[in-house]
Amino acid sequence: MRRTGWIVPTIYIIFLMLPIYWLVSMSFKTTNEILGGFSVFPQEFTIANYVTIFTDPTWYMGYVNSLAYVSLNTILSVSVALPAAYAFSRYRFIGDKHLFFWLLTNRMAPPAVFALPFFQLYSAVNLFDTHIAVALAHTLFNIPLAVWILEGFMSGVPKELDETAYVDGHSFWSFFLKIFIPTVAAGIGVAAFFCFMFSWVELLLAKTLTAVEAKPIAAIMTRTASTSGYELGLLAAAGTLTIIPGAFVIYFVRNYIAKGFALGRV
């Protein structure tokens, strides 16, 4: 039964890789070659597109900006979600179920709905065009997700662990920081992975909340594509470079990603 089992995943992976191959291959072509006609492999192999990106600050600062607000968002989302998820998994309190559902409804809010009010809100508090603004805005959908995932992992840890620690004379915070957090480390990894992912891929809010100083790489790509003619090679090189951080992160959490959502409570 299993002998032919590899065919389906293989075909699927080839299907997934084709557009990525096309992007990477185009990034090594000159603009002339791209517009000149169809070629499966780069004929005049060039790294000029990458050189442009790495030597021009308006390009490479985009990556720095993106990584800055994504990291900030991940740290912020996970650290405030940790105590909240603990409360949801261990205690009953007035309004707990409603609160949990209300948090999840924010995951259902279309960013397009919030784009304009966000612009006005963050302008009003003088945070427009800062990394903090984007990091804060992305907590709208990342905190509910992080609470959801962490709560699932924490509910899997037996309550006896807490009780034993108190008997051993730990205070709450000493137990929480020294015993509990290391126990749910896998869950924290998964939550951080998903926060990183959804903050890294989001563009609409990130673009709306920035102008120059904190502009994400993804937004720089759209601008350059429309003003300086349509430099496909450059666009492809910039796109290729945005895949690398994601690939890096996946490699580290590959054993946990499949478990991530599955342990969450619906």
Place this chain on the structure above:
Amino acid sequence: MNKTENQKAWLFVLPVVALVAFNAVIPLMTVVNYSVQETFGDNTFFWSGVLWFEQVLHSERFHASLGRQLLFTGTILVIEIPLGVAIALTMPRKGVWLSVCLVLMALPLLIPWNVVGAMWNIFALPDIGLMGWTLNKIGFDFNFTRQPGDAWFTLIIMDVWHWTSLVVLLAYAGLSSIPDAYYQAAKIDGAGRWAIFRHIQLPKMKRVLTIALLLRFMDSFMIYTEPFVLTGGGPGNSTTLLSIDLVKIALGQFDLGPAAAMSLIYFLIILLLSWIFYTVMMRNEEQ
């Protein structure tokens, strides 16, 4: 798990509530505010009641975008959920090959959404894109920037490419939670492939598939960046989904009132449909 009654737990959730409220409640109030007022652009506002809501609910433009949105979401759900389950069923159970599968399959999920759009744009270009060029070579008249049908085909296949892996990962997580003993028992009973799927694998995947269905529903209903970069809503208005239309009205024409009313109706539709999905699936679970 039996939980302790403890009102101090509110202190633990306070930071989350404060942050999310800052981000959700204030902008939502702004939207509500705009939706019931009229302005002539000089920062003076007049009460307009439910005028904008009536206008949006009766507008053919809104009906058309909503129809396209429902068609899009329906189509991708019908393709992605069964396809994802089928792929998860054929995944290797352990070893290096499994790691390779997981890493490669998760890759599309980590690509910024506008890069996904741009990538599919250059992949599908009829003259210099691998897919567009190949389709034309083998005799199809394919041009997604001119023909609405081709634009839809590209849009759907792009979303399948982008998100099927999420369903695969979730379904796989559900499958890997089934103990080997279940399969051995099924073997002794002489159960066929279909019986194993129907009575062991499917029930075990139910919870994760609920999550997959909800997430895919919500995210596909909110989709903006990928179709915006791929087709810009065109040709004509043929791929103008709800979010694209909303941004056109709000930021393009700066019609704040109608845009705000449309936002609220849009949000309520997502909430309502998610709630229906959730309730129906939970009810099935209880039976």
